[in-house]
Amino acid sequence: MKLTAVITDTIRESLAKKLFLGFTALSLLTILIFIFALKIDVVEGALGLATIFGQSAGDTPFDLEKFIFTAESAIASLLFAGGIFISLFATASLFPSMQEKGTIDLLLSKPISRTGIIVAKFLGNLAIVTFNVFFLIFGMWLVLSSKIGIWNIGFLVSGLTIIVSYAVLLTILAFVGILAQSTGLSIMITFLVAYAISPLLLLLQQPRILRFFTHQSSRVFIQILYYIFPKTTELGNITRLVVEGKEVASWMPLWSSLLFGAAVFGATVYLFYRKDY
């Protein structure tokens, strides 16, 4: 009951910020547009003619499977980049605000463990983002699949990779939020890791770039860093490949990012457990 209370409160707090409601409204609008505006006529089994708002998209029949994979891949990629960005931005204040004087005193004075509080806060955070991501993905999957007749499960699975990627970045947000109690710094560091350090390390560890480092120790150091840090770029590629039904060459970026997230979350729990308020 205690953990549920914190989870529910985190969801309420997120909803009160209105950003997630806007996100849901935007998702709903997208789904509605696809429901009412997009009309696809199947011509010869796998070929189709599309009309958008009653206007023909062209007279040449197109490959339906290619169309659905492209559309779903575009939505998943957009969600991966934009959705995670917005979600991180919207939830960044949840950990610092929990530690404000007067709020944290009341929370800690209740018969609930500190570990329980931080885990529930994390889960509440994750729950609201999961709802938003799956609302759009499931809605679009239902609309596109029912209109075209191709039910691509990979699109639904991509929701999971998006959530996992978000969860990994959320651990950084939580760690900095608990450590520094600053929303701004939490956003800055998380975005730095996700959108600067991670792509940079991916680039640096490429053999053609790595050879420019003359010292062996520098090369090893870069590779160690690459394996340690979450791999947002590769996670984005995995998401796309999953949607398109293509084979994923290596799942290493996923599990190594998960390991990073687990380690950072462990550190966050320890930090919160030891902290004086």
Add this chain to the structure above:
Amino acid sequence: MKVIETFKLSKTFKSLFRKRRVDALQQVNLEVEQGYIFGLIGPNGAGKTTLVKILLGITYPTLGSANIFGLPISDYHCRQRVGYLPEDHRYPPYLTAEGVLHYFGKLSEIPPEDRCQRIDKLLPLVKLQEWRKVKVKKYSKGMMQRLGLAQAMINDPDLLILDEPTAGVDPIGRREVRDILLELRERGKTIFLNSHFLSEVEMICDHIAILHEGRVIKSGPLEELTRAPHEYELRVSHLPPVVEQEIKGKVVSYSRDNEKLRLCAESTATLNSVIDLLRKHKVELLSLEPKRTSLEELFIRVVREGEVV
């Protein structure tokens, strides 16, 4: 039964980058018995809030230990029967009074039915019945304070820890809070009160502790601490000058305000001889009371002297 016990509780705050260290608490030993209203008083920065925060697991002690209901404070289960009203409390602004009480009730693991019953009882008690569906962001300071008190009582706690419970509350509201606390004491609840309002502490507390620079410099039953030794106030009818002169010769100090005589006798025997003298001269003794110092006087004296008990 001891509700709160602290053993050489100490807390030192150290700055990470500067070498400055502050000893907020120094070997504090306290015992709070069940069914009492215990007042913790002290000047600003004396360590009162730090002590409360340590008891509630919000801050960790540097040295020493403490128990609540016999359980170590490191065990969060000891807070199951505790209600707390912090000095600066913030409630989720998107919640209503009812929502706040449900939220904190859930955190104390109160079953839904009991919670609803408690809320129905508490909101009228703190005069927020009509505001129960209004979001707390619209509340005034006094209303927030009253909601805070209801929140602290949502789990029907056996120990209520209140940090400045009447701050921002109007005089009528203060009186109501006092009445609630006295009623809780009647029901056997223990109240640990941290307040700057000395007159308030004096009115309702049974025991007090004065904290100064992180040390307990005076503690004990309020009645005992405020009793002025061998100082008495007598009310008499018509005191002949001869008798007055004779009394002056017997006592250490003497003053008179119409029918009120204030005197300091060396011993109870001296006081008795004064009474005998009055009777001998047929002076009617209307009342006799041991003189008390006010808590404010005691507080100022003790803090200035830095008297360590």
